[in-house]
Amino acid sequence: MPHGICLGPDRSLFGGVRDVSVRGLPLLKPPYGTIAAFDLTRGDKLWEIPNGETPAAIKNHPALAGVTVGRTGRAGQPPGALATKTLLIVAEPGYGPTPNGVRGSMLRAYDKRTGREVAALQVPAPQTGSPMTYQLNGRQYLVIAVGGGAYPGELIAYRVPE
Helix, strand or coil, X not given: CXXXXXXXXXXXXXXXXXXXXXXXXXXXXXXXXXXXXXXXXXXXXXXXXXXXXXXXXXXXXXXXXXXXXXXXXXXXXXXXXXXXXCEEEEECCCCECCCCCCCEEEEEEXXXXXXXXEEEEEECCCEXXXXXXXXXXXXXXXXXEEEECCEEEEEEEEECCC
């Protein structure tokens, strides 16, 4: 069955006004950014997941103390995604929470059939272009462009495990 992947929507926009909030919390219900897969033959949504972790300003907001806030995704659309035979590889938009708390962003790989996250890599800055892949001497590589703010643009290459 043919599949389509949809990145978005950017829920930070509401009537053309950005960041509509009450006491610093977004007025709109999460998720704030999503990735979804559709069966292009029947038009059915197969799965949908939040794209990205919960922003620290929401997760640590005093009004939510004691409340378990699940993964909300982050507003904005990544600049591109890479679909392989089994995976969808996409970065979170902008800078955001990382596992070790260091400023950066996350590059994630999802199972195309289920939407389950199968891998995540911390990158030093947001992705700025579509991921690329190539093969050299029988090994596959993934390359992403990153940069933003004070971080200079660069290409980062990862060798895919055998």
